[in-house]
Amino acid sequence: MIKRGNKMIKVDNLSYSFPQKDLYNNISFSLEDGQHCAFIGRNGNGKSTLIDIIMNPEKYMFDGKLDMDPNCRIGYVSQFSEIEKIKDTTVYEYIGTEFIELQNEITSICTQMETSMDIDTLLEKYQQALDAFNAIGGDDFESIIDKKLNLANLTKHKDLMISELSGGEFKLIQVIKEMLSNPDLMIMDEPDVFLDFENLNSLKDLINSHKGTLLIITHNRYLLNHCFNKILHLENMELQEFDGRFIDYNLSLLQTKIELQELAIADNEEIERNAKLVDKLRYIATNNAEAARGRSLKARVKIQERLEARRIKEPFLDIAQPNIIFETDIDVEDTIALKVNDYSVSYDEMLLENINFEIQPTDKVAIIGSNGTGKTTLLRAIFKNNSDSIEISPDIKMAYLSQHQDETLNESNTILEEFFDVGFKTYTDIESYISEYGFEGEIVNQKIGSLSGGEKNLLQLAKVSAIKAGMLLLDEPTSHLDTYSQIALEKAIENYKGAILMISHDYYFISNCMDYVLIIEDKNLRKMTMKKFRRKIYANHFDRDYLEVEQKKKSIETKIELALKDTNFELAKALSEELEELVKLL
Known part of the structure; x- marks a missing residue:
């Protein structure tokens, strides 16, 4: 049994590469019992691979350390649907698979005990099956199913065949099935993809009702703003963890960006001044054989190397966006397209x-x-x-x-x-x-x-x-x-x-x-x-004012970006304070 507040996962200095690509460079993080964690980052950075390393560490040759509670039971919802394999099953039978199998196993053991001479072995099996049955709330399992289906607005679907569900409905049913297996850690890889807004809202309610630990890869801004109390952000082979809401994390990133860009300008000016001194000393040393001249040059080069090494890096701020441009060669404004x-x-x-x-x-x-x-x-x-x-x-x-x-x-x-x-x-x-x-x-x-x-x-x-x-x-x-x-x-x-x-x-x-x-x-x-x-x-x-606050937030963020482009840090700081007050309303 995992105790509340314990570290369920602890990763120290993990590095991993494919033959054609480095994915992680000495990343570290921990995940504690009860946290609802969003795992974010650019496409292709290796989020799904890291999830697979956590679930199947024996498959991978990685550097560093991955510690997991030995009693940790993991539930998993893939981003890919496998509806074809179980389309002729009812929703209830699919969700209750583990419950039904344990119930049948207990009944079978009881039947065997009526005629078997090896009662001790059967009693041991019976106790194991009963423990597993109780672990998923066996006595109340049908009631628990009904509550989850009701929370997801899928009560009427209980007796439908899986093949009768839409893709979005089946995704919710997958989530419910894994939640009801009562895992210590539940991992979901983009569970929101293709969900309509009603089903997305149901997914939000399911996530927020779950008492266990969640690790969810998602890019969905609605879920990010409403579901999580921890953020893992993977960018440029490095990972950053943040305890708090996504909206607060974004604000923190923006405020850090303002601070770092201001410092970077000062650093760059110092590097530029030092580079001119190096060039001057190198010219003098070339034309003067005195040892002192050479020593001065070496000392100044070392200073330059230290300045370059300390130059501010921004793995979580300097994130390249794709340059998407839609063009059209056609001008047909006077017709119906x-x-x-x-x-x-x-x-x-x-x-x-x-x-x-x-x-x-x-x-x-x-x-x-x-x-x-x-x-x-x-x-x-x-x-x-x-x-x-x-x-x-x-x-x-x-x-x-x-x-x-x-x-x-x-x-x-x-x-x-x-x-x-x-x-x-x-x-x-x-x-x-x-x-x-x-x-x-x-x-x-x-x-x-x-x-x-x-x-x-x-x-x-x-x-x-x-x-x-x-x-x-x-x-x-x-x-x-x-x-x-x-x-x-x-x-x-x-x-x-x-x-x-x-x-x-x-x-x-x-x-x-x-x-x-x-x-x-x-x-x-x-x-x-x-x-x-x-x-x-x-x-x-x-909430009634949510739209207005969101629109104001986006407007201020745009103004901050423009202020940073103009290196107007005073304006950027003033706007970030205004943004901080606005975020409190959300």
Whole structure:
């Protein structure tokens, strides 16, 4: 039994490298019982690999030390769904697998005891099974299942087959199943990907209700702002830990950035002055054979080396964002880019019925709706343009980003090979282009199938950008993307001159980028202004003033960044104090 407050995991000076990439350089952190920890960092930095090292240390040859409580039981929710393996199981049977198996084992042992002569062995087995049964709250297990399903708004799904669930609903069921196994440590790798807002809110409630320790990889700003009391941040092979909320961590990073940039300027000025002295002394020493001249030069060079060694490094502040730019060669402002007339689609049942809407050449529109309502089907039909109900301007070229990444990327290609399909002529041209998206060095020769989900989405964005289309069809473009890439994508959309039709469940992203939304409800689609959309979301899920405070926060952060660019540190400090007061309201 792990005692409350004990260190469940302690990592000291851990280093690990792949043949083509260094991942960690002497990283250290600890995780205590009861903490809810968010694990953040750029795509491809090795977060999922570190999780796997914790779960399966014997698989890896790493330097350093990893200590775990020997009694620690780990539960795990992968970012990948394995719904096919259990689709013919009911929700209750899937969630209660361990409970049902233990219940059957206890019944079987009791039956054997009626006729067996070896009672002592069976009693020992019975006690072991009973202990395991009690450890998961066996006597109250059905009641516990009902409470968790109710918390996730999935009570009515208890007797459904797994195959009848949407992807988002199944993800929540996976989370509930692992929580009910009562692990000491529960690890989740991007559990929020593709969840609609209702299911995301249910995930938030499940996380916050969990009494055990959580370690969750996520880039979702809603969860980050509402669920965690510890942050692990992995950047540039180094790791930083912070006890507190994500919003306070971000403020701390910004305040540190102001302080370090001011110090860095002073350091740089001193290094520059010393470098001039070194050059002067070297010139004198070259033209003068006196030993004292040489000693002065050596002393000054050593001073310069110490200054360079101490030069301020910013592994958690100097974080490269991808340079995403969407361009279009087409100017068709006087026409309708897309018109959909009486579009319907059904599978086993009607998904969408008599849908009608049109998109102007510069409209930026989000399609929203619950998981499984036909959004992706509609977007794919528009891209394929194979329905009489869909009219696309002949002057408009389209580009498509799919939530199913292997639909647009050939995972057996290397990164370099993939871009010959979009018109690049030489490897040099491709290398220059994709370096803007953070793909440099040996990674360009890796197979796409070996990349992280976020890296694959960045590659999709790079391909979309290279097409220079007049209309972008984006299906969950922020999925798997780290927060820095999300912000870069927001800027690219803001500056894009063409039309965008986007599926997203990311409230922040929609609010920051879109002109209006098309909401799918009851098989129909209706237009909604951003003002009404914000009101709808916030009425159900946020405090009344949350939106206003968030918008003010973003405005002040932008002003701080501009002040730092102008090296106006006094203004930056004054703004950070204003920001600190605002953060207290959140």
